[in-house]
Amino acid sequence: DAKTTQPPSMDCAEGRAANLPCNHSTISGNEYVYWYRQIHSQGPQYIIHGLKNNETNEMASLIITEDRKSSTLILPHATLRDTAVYYCIVSAFTGNTGKLIFGQGTTLQVKP
Amino acid sequence: AAGVIQSPRHLIKEKRETATLKCYPIPRHDTVYWYQQGPGQDPQFLISFYEKMQSDKGSIPDRFSAQQFSDYHSELNMSSLELGDSALYFCASSRTEEAFFGQGTRLTVV
Numbered sequence: 001d002a003k004t005t006q007p008p009s010m011d012c013a014e015g016r017a018a019n020l021p022c023n024h025s026t027i028s029g030n031e032y033v034y035w036y037r038q039i040h041s042q043g044p045q046y047i048i049h050g051l052k053n054n055e056t057n058e059m060a061s062l063i064i065t066e067d068r069k070s071s072t073l074i075l076p077h078a079t080l081r082d083t084a085v086y087y088c089i090v091s092a093f094t095g096n097t098g099k100l101i102f103g104q105g106t107t108l109q110v111k112p
Numbered sequence: 113a114a115g116v117i118q119s120p121r122h123l124i125k126e127k128r129e130t131a132t133l134k135c136y137p138i139p140r141h142d143t144v145y146w147y148q149q150g151p152g153q154d155p156q157f158l159i160s161f162y163e164k165m166q167s168d169k170g171s172i173p174d175r176f177s178a179q180q181f182s183d184y185h186s187e188l189n190m191s192s193l194e195l196g197d198s199a200l201y202f203c204a205s206s207r208t209e210e211a212f213f214g215q216g217t218r219l220t221v222v
Contacts, residue, residue, distance in 0.1 A: 042215060042216070043216050097162070
């Protein structure tokens with residue numbers, strides 16, 4: 001699985017958009033970009049994933065560059081409850097094959 | 113919606129004892145994954161099962177074994193426990209491209 005690079009920490013003001021970057025320059029054609037978050041010792045929570053198109057769901061938006069070498073997770077209106085470690089994972093994971101490998105994520109601190 | 117259920121939520125064992133952790137996947141999910149998360153560390157992949165067969169293996173110690181049963185639940189068996197096995201153990205299940213995690217079992221070895 002391709003390696004990802006994320007900033008170790010970020011701050012965001014409550015109510016503002018949080019934009020979390022991820023670099024994955026060695027991504028392969030069959031690898032997806034996944035985002036999970038972990039709120040203090042709870043189980044990792046699935047946020048969103050995509051292959052090459054931008055994706056949006058009720059939690060977040062995922063913007064993937066055209067060359068797929070980087071992506072950005074956008075939380076449109078961050079709340080204090082969004083404070084967590086956010087993991088960007090690149091994997092050929094299909095649900096039945098492959099696995100999700102967690103690297104060093106970004107600790108997002110949402111401040112009032 | 114039903115989530116991944118792990119039991120027990122907390123477990124305290126002494127060194128050299130044995131522990132069994134259980135994972136009940138989301139209904140109709142046929143794949144199960146186990147992860148270990150030590151203090152201050154990121155989750156580390158241990159092992160996975162698809163349709164009751166081991167599908168992948170990570171950094172799982174030889175003292176640990178796991179299996180998936182006919183009802184798709186899974187058990188992680190840990191023997192000769194060491195202090196360093198103290199960690200959060202997460203189970204995840206999937207059927208398609210989204211894997212969902214349980215709330216974990218906190219194992220403390222004393």
